[in-house]
Amino acid sequence: MPAILVTVVLILPLALVWLPGGPPQLATSGQVPRIDWNTLGASLAVAVAAATLAVMLGAALAAVFVLTDFPGRGIWATIALVPFICPPTVWALGQVYCYGGGGLMERWCGGAWRAAWMLSDGGHYTATTLVLAQIHTPLAMLIVARGLGRLHHAGLQSARLFLTPLGMVRWTIGAVRQEAVTAFLLVLALSLGNFAVPHVLQCRLYPIDIYARAANYLDQAGALWIALPLLAVTLFAAAGIAAVERRGRYDSSAPSPPWTPIRLGRKRRAVAALLVLYLALSSLLPLAAMVYECKSPGHFLETVLAAAQETENTLRIALGASLVACLAGVVVGIWVSTRGRLVIDILAIAPLAVPTLVLGLAYLRFYNRSWPIDLSVLGNTSVLVTLALAARGWPFVSRIVATGRRRIAPQWHEAASLGGLRTLGRWRWITGPLIVDHAAAGALVVFILAAGDVEISQMLCAPGSGTLAVRLFTFLHFGPTYVAANLALLQLTIVVAPVLVYFLLANRCLQIV
Amino acid sequence: MKTGLDCRLGVLALVLISLGILGCRQPTGPEGVVYVAVDRGQSEPILKRFELQTGIRVRPVYDAEAAKTTGLVTRLLAESARPRCDVFWNNEPVQTLLLADRGLLDTYQPSAAADIPPAYRDPASRWTGIATRARVIVYNTKYVSPDEVPRSIFDLTSSKWQGKVAVANPQFGTTRTHIAALFAVLGQQQSQQWLRDLLANRVRIVDGNAMVKNLVARANPETSPIYVGLTDTDDVLSGRADGEPVDMIYPDQDSFGTLVLPGTVCLVRGAPHPKHARRLVEYLVAPEVESQLATGRAGFMPVRADTPAGKAVARLGTPRAMKLTCELLLEQLEPSSRWTREHFHP
Known part of the structure; x- marks a missing residue:
């Protein structure tokens, strides 16, 4: 019951967002919200391109890590996850320091190569597409890896014996098309709502319009109004995910047939070279450029000390959000997994597709409405931002938990029932222990999202309780470059380090998510 | 398994309660x-x-x-x-x-x-x-000599500076105020013509004044030939303090003055x-x-x-300031904003 209440509390601001009775607006004449279809079209094009690229790259990486005998797959897979773990603002900033004007590459290679690039990418659309694809490639990799991991159920050994290499590729693509479509739709929805990357790269996409409407035109209601077309597309994508995922479900009751990984043989070096090249260009060089911009360890230490309060706030808020999301997500996930209706599946996954800007605005308007009880006590605490970040994250938890719950063999529940265990007992002895790792993985995803969030945090953080992401956001253009670089590095450290340790110790990322 | 699960649930409950207390704590001092x-x-x-x-x-x-x-x-x-x-x-x-x-x-x-x-x-x-603060013309000292620097905002519309000027989005911030001030001082017609000329001269519109300064400071003839821009004094002086190759002039000192x-x-x-x-x-x-x-x-x-x-x-008075009253500025704010909304699409 408490978890159901928490879930209702999380959704309520979003449900009430378009109802009249919000806070007053500083509307001035001629400020009627207008949907800019060109920008919306550009956003769609960028998101589709980013999703396609992410799925292709993610599938290739997943194939290497899951199907082959490539050495050190666990460590490589963990390294490949870094762009997703890293906060989007930080990641985009690293790319700017590396490939942007006056960046590392320009210093090394001169301006000629960049001139050609700039000619073809005046509005920074290609750059934004590439960065969005980089960020979401690990997510696509995890989802496709889930499909590849169960190929042995679909007759992988037989396919390897009887099919040509090309036929094998076709067969594999066909076998994981469900996961590939899911990954595409998920990346599409997340890319469409991403504000941080186009903001850092100065690319005018639709979330920038929504933000400008809310923050600069002083019109939150108008911002929510113009967000509707974007929301419609993202919700459609979420519904697509729910529909696609219903088609084929596998549980862990089926014994896994023995299978041997594909031997790469001489191709191992070529694969290793390609992998190193990809990771170097997409991750290593931008991170090196960021470290270079930090100037010195002294400057970094200075930043750490100056941002001590924000670091504490970030950890506290992110941890709180992940725990609240975990609580709500487990309840919803288990409930969804026991129902078979498409509507429920869609409703459960829909919040995942709501752009963070819309969620932040919803909570802000919810707080500022006139209520019979005084909510101002919440205004000076981190409760609002924690709840909003939990609302952002809980669909991830519920999705992961629902997947885990569906893998539990029904026979175990039947045997437990026959043995006299009631619902609570079965939950305690069977479901609980078997989904605890899934819940932990979900909580970890929420922690990553919450610690790197800038949209919700800068709208809802209580005065004097800002997070590291908000501090970086305020120093992004105003402060000296080294301050922003050091803050980005600090944020990267506190987000990535615990996650990497978890993945390396548990080595579970590919199996769980 | 029982002990492990109980332990995890216990820790979870403890952390949740602690977070609740931490999150809801009210500062006690003034x-x-x-x-x-x-x-x-x-x-x-x-x-x-x-x-x-x-x-x-x-x-x-x-x-x-x-x-x-x-x-x-x-x-x-x-x-x-x-x-x-x-x-x-x-x-x-x-x-x-x-x-x-x-x-x-x-x-x-x-x-x-x-x-x-x-x-x-x-x-x-x-x-x-x-x-x-004052609204100034910022220029890159590597590529623009002091003699070449535009002395008036009207110089920014000359063919010499075509595609080489950046301004912040005039719908927001001090650039918005600057346009309103020009509407008040020069009149709507002349201000609108200047803005049209600026657009025709392929002015680069960016997110904010700090971005204008950054673009000018990182000007590159091959990749980003933005050598001058309109920004605020604090952005230029901060850039100079960081060793960036930028300097500024107070525009229109011989005519209607600089916005302060x-x-x-x-x-x-x-x-x-x-x-x-x-x-x-x-x-x-x-x-x-x-x-x-x-x-x-x-x-x-x-x-x-x-x-x-x-x-x-x-010092105040050293750069000749525009003669404006708050009432006049407020009066022109909405008409100027409406005009820039219709004509500027960054």
């Missing part, structure tokens, strides 16, 4: 909430010093380049029924005038502001002006901590703070004639 539109690098040390001097905890909310001052104004407006903010420390006057117009500001005449010239104080005591904008400090109506808010206002408008802002890397121009300032910082 405190004040301030919304700050002055760059964080400059304002944060000043507020920290106030905390040390008075023991009053300051809880600031800073603006960001993307939202600019208007982001904080939105927040003040949204919270007007239940204000959370005590003091609004703005870096320009127009949004403050809008808030005053909406009745969101309280009257308070700080004693520390007695020596501030009346032109920088609201006759109704709703705000006090300090630490001014004071920062403003005001008390929010219904402030939750009025007593501490007044102390903070007194502190912010005091000569010491203005001196700190004037000698800092952003080099704000002090409104008091005897306040110490950095070498590069001009």
Whole structure:
């Protein structure tokens, strides 16, 4: 019951967002919200391109890590996850320091190569597409890896014996098309709502319009109004995910047939070279450029000390959000997994597709409405931002938990029932222990999202309780470059380090998510 | 398995309860909430010093380049029924005038502001002006010699500077105020023609004034030939302090003058901590703070004639300022904003 209440509390601001009775607006004449279809079209094009690229790259990486005998797959897979773990603002900033004007590459290679690039990418659309694809490639990799991991159920050994290499590729693509479509739709929805990357790269996409409407035109209601077309597309994508995922479900009751990984043989070096090249260009060089911009360890230490309060706030808020999301997500996930209706599946996954800007605005308007009880006590605490970040994250938890719950063999529940265990007992002895790792993985995803969030945090953080992401956001253009670089590095450290340790110790990322 | 699960659930419950307590904790000591539109690098040390001097905890909310001052104004407006903010420390006057117009500001005449010239104080005591900035032409010292620098904003529309000029989006921030000021001083027709010429000259529109300075500082003939731009003095002086190859001139000194904008400090109506808010206002408008802002890397121009300032910082009156009144500026704000909304698409 408490978890159901928490879930209702999380959704309520979003449900009430378009109802009249919000806070007053500083509307001035001629400020009627207008949907800019060109920008919306550009956003769609960028998101589709980013999703396609992410799925292709993610599938290739997943194939290497899951199907082959490539050495050190666990460590490589963990390294490949870094762009997703890293906060989007930080990641985009690293790319700017590396490939942007006056960046590392320009210093090394001169301006000629960049001139050609700039000619073809005046509005920074290609750059934004590439960065969005980089960020979401690990997510696509995890989802496709889930499909590849169960190929042995679909007759992988037989396919390897009887099919040509090309036929094998076709067969594999066909076998994981469900996961590939899911990954595409998920990346599409997340890319469409991403504000941080186009903001850092100065690319005018639709979330920038929504933000400008809310923050600069002083019109939150108008911002929510113009967000509707974007929301419609993202919700459609979420519904697509729910529909696609219903088609084929596998549980862990089926014994896994023995299978041997594909031997790469001489191709191992070529694969290793390609992998190193990809990771170097997409991750290593931008991170090196960021470290270079930090100037010195002294400057970094200075930043750490100056941002001590924000670091504490970030950890506290992110941890709180992940725990609240975990609580709500487990309840919803288990409930969804026991129902078979498409509507429920869609409703459960829909919040995942709501752009963070819309969620932040919803909570802000919810707080500022006139209520019979005084909510101002919440205004000076981190409760609002924690709840909003939990609302952002809980669909991830519920999705992961629902997947885990569906893998539990029904026979175990039947045997437990026959043995006299009631619902609570079965939950305690069977479901609980078997989904605890899934819940932990979900909580970890929420922690990553919450610690790197800038949209919700800068709208809802209580005065004097800002997070590291908000501090970086305020120093992004105003402060000296080294301050922003050091803050980005600090944020990267506190987000990535615990996650990497978890993945390396548990080595579970590919199996769980 | 039982022990493991019980243990995990126990830890989970403990952490949840701890977080609940931590998240809902209310600060016990005296405190004040301030919304700050002055760059964080400059304002944060000043507020920290106030905390040390008075023991009053300051809880600031800073603006960001993307939202600019208007982001904080939105927040003040949204919270007007239940204000959370005590003091609004703005870096320009127009949004403050809008808030005053909406009745969101309280009257308070700080004693520390007695020596501030009346032109920088609201006759109704709703705000006090300090630490001014000017709208200047920034140029890259590597690629533009002092003789070539445009002396007037009208020079920016000449073919010599085609595709080489950047300005911030004129719908927001001080650029918005600048356009309103031009509407007031030059008249609507001449201002609109200048804006049309600027657009025809392929001006680069960016997110904010800091971005204008960054583009000019990182100009590259092959990749980004942006050599001049319109921005604020604090952006240029901060860039110079960081060793960037930028300098500035005060435009139109031989004609209608340069736009000079004071920062403003005001008390929010219904402030939750009025007593501490007044102390903070007194502190912010005091000569010491203005001196700190004037000698800092952003080099704000002090409104008091005897306040110490950095070498590069001009004194009020040295650059010839546009002759404007608040009423005139407010009157032209909406027509100019409407026009730029229709014609500028960054």
